[in-house]
Every structure is written in C-alpha cells, then in structure tokens.
Amino acid sequence: MYEPYKIKVVEPLPITTRAQREQALRAAGYNLFGLRAADVTIDLLTDSGTAAMSQDQWAALMRGDESYAGARSWHRFLDVVTETFGFPHVIPAHQGRAAERLLFGALLPTASGHTVPSNAHFDTTKGNLEVLGVSARDLPCAEAADPAKAAPFKGNIDLDALRDLLAGSRPVPLVMLTVTNNAAGGQPVSMANIAATAALAHEAGVPFYLDACRIAENAYFIQQRESGYEHTSIADIVRHMCSHADGITFSAKKDGLANIGGFLATRDEQLAARARQLCVVSEGYPTYGGLAGRDLEAIAVGLREVLDADYLRHRIDSTAFLVAELQARGIPMVLPAGGHAAYIDAAAFLPHLPLLQYPAQALLGEIYLEGGVRGAELGTVTFGLDGTTGHEQPAAWELVRLALPRRVYTRSHLAYVADTIGAVYQRRHGIRGLRITEQPLVMRNFTARFAPATTSVDTAAPKVYQGT
Numbered sequence: 001m002y003e004p005y006k007i008k009v010v011e012p013l014p015i016t017t018r019a020q021r022e023q024a025l026r027a028a029g030y031n032l033f034g035l036r037a038a039d040v041t042i043d044l045l046t047d048s049g050t051a052a053m054s055q056d057q058w059a060a061l062m063r064g065d066e067s068y069a070g071a072r073s074w075h076r077f078l079d080v081v082t083e084t085f086g087f088p089h090v091i092p093a094h095q096g097r098a099a100e101r102l103l104f105g106a107l108l109p110t111a112s113g114h115t116v117p118s119n120a121h122f123d124t125t126k127g128n129l130e131v132l133g134v135s136a137r138d139l140p141c142a143e144a145a146d147p148a149k150a151a152p153f154k155g156n157i158d159l160d161a162l163r164d165l166l167a168g169s170r171p172v173p174l175v176m177l178t179v180t181n182n183a184a185g186g187q188p189v190s191m192a193n194i195a196a197t198a199a200l201a202h203e204a205g206v207p208f209y210l211d212a213c214r215i216a217e218n219a220y221f222i223q224q225r226e227s228g229y230e231h232t233s234i235a236d237i238v239r240h241m242c243s244h245a246d247g248i249t250f251s252a253k254k255d256g257l258a259n260i261g262g263f264l265a266t267r268d269e270q271l272a273a274r275a276r277q278l279c280v281v282s283e284g285y286p287t288y289g290g291l292a293g294r295d296l297e298a299i300a301v302g303l304r305e306v307l308d309a310d311y312l313r314h315r316i317d318s319t320a321f322l323v324a325e326l327q328a329r330g331i332p333m334v335l336p337a338g339g340h341a342a343y344i345d346a347a348a349f350l351p352h353l354p355l356l357q358y359p360a361q362a363l364l365g366e367i368y369l370e371g372g373v374r375g376a377e378l379g380t381v382t383f384g385l386d387g388t389t390g391h392e393q394p395a396a397w398e399l400v401r402l403a404l405p406r407r408v409y410t411r412s413h414l415a416y417v418a419d420t421i422g423a424v425y426q427r428r429h430g431i432r433g434l435r436i437t438e439q440p441l442v443m444r445n446f447t448a449r450f451a452p453a454t455t456s457v458d459t460a461a462p463k464v465y466q467g468t
C-alpha cells in the first residue's frame with residue numbers, strides 16, 4: 001500500500017562516500033552507536049522516539065499549556081489515555097522505563113528474591129526488576145525458538161511454563177506480557193493468550209500488566225490473524241486487550257507517535273497513589289511527570305492517529321515489504337515479518353564466522369560500509385556477556401535488527417536498504433569477524449569497541465576477549 005500521507009517538511013539525507021564511511025566506522029570502533037547521525041544515510045537503529053509527527057501533532061504543540069499543575073494539556077492527555085486504554089488512574093512519566101520504575105517501585109518494594117515472568121522482558125524492564133533484586137523470567141512459546149518458522153503469534157507466552165512457575169515455591173508478585181514481543185522479533189501476542197495469561201495470574205491472586213509500547217501494532221495483527229476479530233476496530237481490540245489487564249506501562253516513543261514520553265495506567269487506586277508519590281520525587285508533579293505540556297499534547301494526538309487502520313496497514317505492510325525484498329535476495333530472515341522491524345539471521349548469513357567473532361556486529365559494519373544504512377545488534381554482543389561474572393558465551397540468537405521509524409522512510413528507501421544488504425550478501429564469504437578491544441561489563445553493546453579479528457575466519461577458534 002502507498003504511504004497514507006504526503007510530505008510537507010523534508011529533512012535532507014546525508015549522502016557519503018565509501019571512504020568517508022570507512023573512516024567513520026573505524027573512528028566509531030566498529031560500533032554503530034558511536035557514529036554521528038550525520039554520517040548515516042538510512043537510520044534503522046531504532047523505532048523509538050524517531051517517528052515523524054503529523055501536522056495535527058505539530059499544531060497541538062502550540063496549544064501546550066505549561067502550567068505546573070493541572071494544565072489543560074494534562075487533561076487533554078488524560079482524557080485520551082483513559083478513553084483509549086480504559087484505566088481510571090494514569091501517571092505520566094518521561095519514558096517507558098520511568099513508568100516501569102514507578103510500577104515496580106510501588107508494587108514490589110519488598111519483593112527481593114521474587115520472580116516476575118513475561119513472554120520476554122524488554123531490557124529496561126529486566127533492569128528495573130533486577131535493581132530491586134527481583135528476577136525477570138522469560139517464558140517464550142515453543143514456536144518462538146525457530147527463527148525461520150512462520151506462525152501467527154510467535155510473541156505468545158508459554159502458558160504451561162507460566163502455570164508451573166505460579167505453582168512453584170518462588171513467590172511471583174506480578175505477571176507481565178510485552179505486546180508486541182520486542183525481544184522475540186516484534187512478534188504479536190494473541191487475544192487468547194492474553195486472556196489465558198490473565199486468568200492464570202488472577203487465579204493465583206497476582207496482578208497482570210501489559211508492557212503496551214506497541215499495542216496498536218499488536219491489535220492490528222489480532223485483527224488480521226485471529227478469528228473473531230476481523231470486523232472489530234483497532235480501538236476496540238486495544239480496549240479489549242486492556243480489559244484483561246490490571247494496568248499497563250507505555251512508552252509514547254513507540255505507538256504514541258511522539259518523540260518522548262510514557263505513562264503507567266492502572267485500575268488499582270492504592271497502587272496509583274504510591275506511584276504518584278514516587279512520581280513527584282523522581283519525575284515531577286503527577287500532572288506532568290517529567291514532560292512539557294506540549295509533549296502531552298503531541299502524545300494525545302499521536303494516540304488517536306496510531307489507531308487508524310490505514311496508518312497501521314501501511315506500517316505493517318512496510319515491514320513485510322522489507323522482509324520480502326530481503327528474502328527475495330536470498331537473505332535469511334526471522335519469519336514471519338513482525339511489527340516494527342525486520343530481523344536478519346546473521347549466523348545463517350555468515351556461517352563461516354564463529355559466534356564469538358560477533359557475526360551480527362560484523363554484518364552491521366558491512367551494511368553501513370556498503371550503503372550508509374545503520375541497524376542494531378541483537379546477538380552475542382548484546383546478550384552474551386554475564387555482567388556479574390564476566391563470563392561470555394554465544395547468545396541463543398545472532399540477529400541484525402532493522403527497525404523502522406514510524407512515517408519516516410518511503411518504499412524507495414526500503415528498496416535501497418534491500419539492495420544494499422543484497423550487495424553485502426553477494427560478497428559474504430569474504431567478510432571477516434571482529435574482536436572486542438574495550439568493553440564495559442554491563443550493556444556493552446552501546447559502548448564496546450571492536451577491531452577486525454586477527455585470526456583467519458576459517459580456522460579461528462571461538463575466543464573470549466575480555467575488555468580493558
């Protein structure tokens with residue numbers, strides 16, 4: 001489908017030479033986080049906070065009421081959030097992770113040693129639990145294990161594993177589901193799985209929350225794939241998803257179509273009161289939560305626009321288009337196409353590289369050199385190092401993620417991305433691995449520096465390089 005919008009403001013793309021890119025990549029230590037955006041032509045690093053706002057959002061900014069308390073903008077935001085999701089209590093926050101901290105701080109202050117399960121926790125969710133001494137447990141469904149296997153709802157939680165965990169001896173104070181499942185390839189969760197998860201949690205007397213960052217995209221997949229919902233509007237599916245939950249955390253940088261913002265929404269009045277207290281201490285007065293009035297306005301408009309069926313059809317079609325174009329060039333992809341990103345199986349793309357020579361990271365550098373396209377690593381660099389012991393092992397999956405910012409790139413940009421990666425695929429046998437020259441022990445994917453591996457690619461034994 002064609003873009004359901006036309007262009008009113010343009011931002012020129014930086015167009016660079018291969019020599020410039022070689023220099024930039026070396027200077028960045030082969031870590032694409034270290035590049036200047038001005039050296040990147042097509043930036044698919046993340047879909048977070050990178051959306052293009054609509055004319056109505058830009059117009060709404062002018063209405064921003066910057067009153068400290070009880071601003072008009074807060075009330076417009078509150079009305080849209082309660083109507084969209086159906087929860088009576090809303091606490092704004094500057095990002096999704098801040099909303100997580102408010103939820104966990106209010107709900108789990110003494111839960112050290114407890115376990116919180118999810119289909120797959122996002123890394124900030126996991127981090128916010130772990131700082132409280134709570135263990136974050138991922139329980140993905142069986143179909144999620146095979147990247148190439150197409151199934152309609154690979155984001156589902158494993159209900160049997162959840163049942164066992166709830167019956168076990170370790171206390172479970174909260175059950176979560178991430179929709180769509182970011183860590184598992186942007187795959188959706190079915191309404192049936194949401195309802196069954198809620199039932200198990202509630203039978204066990206445990207609250208159930210959604211990490212709802214991409215709830216509109218998930219709702220679109222339910223409408224397209226789950227029987228009984230083909231004639232239900234996206235707005236109704238979203239409310240129905242939420243009707244099973246006790247509350248949600250939300251990052252407005254994803255399906256809020258805004259560049260910043262988030263919130264916690266809940267039915268639990270006492271929890272909301274505690275979260276508001278935490279909000280005053282760390283985010284701001286609970287009618288702005290670390291956001292400017294104009295940010296609240298942009299989110300309020302964005303939440304309406306993101307439920308539009310034409311917007312969502314184009315959005316999900318774009319991701320499917322990119323995946324299909326890459327597949328047509330022989331590139332091994334995670335299937336089926338998810339919501340917000342295309343995922344390349346880098347281990348299958350570069351089977352001659354040992355996993356401890358970081359094939360996904362090496363591939364990212366080659367894609368950048370080829371055409372100035374920036375993606376992100378979701379593999380051994382991101383997940384392979386145990387920050388407490390310093391022990392390194394290959395991650396379960398070795399993926400390159402190409403995340404699509406909302407309403408930013410057109411079909412011809414995506415075709416260019418496919419051509420760029422297709423050209424890299426043609427010369428894949430000559431691609432060398434990387435070694436780490438410096439790294440921190442925690443979240444090294446952001447700041448680690450690399451150099452080309454010194455051993456020959458065919459004979460190199462996997463080797464653990466500890467940072468300096």
Ligand SMILES: *Cc1c(COP(=O)(O)O)cnc(C)c1O
Binds near residue numbers: 048096122250253
């Ligand atoms: C981005 C994201 C978050 C955190 O939101 P921020 O606004 O980046 O803090 C939480 N969960 C999921 C699934 C996300 O994708």
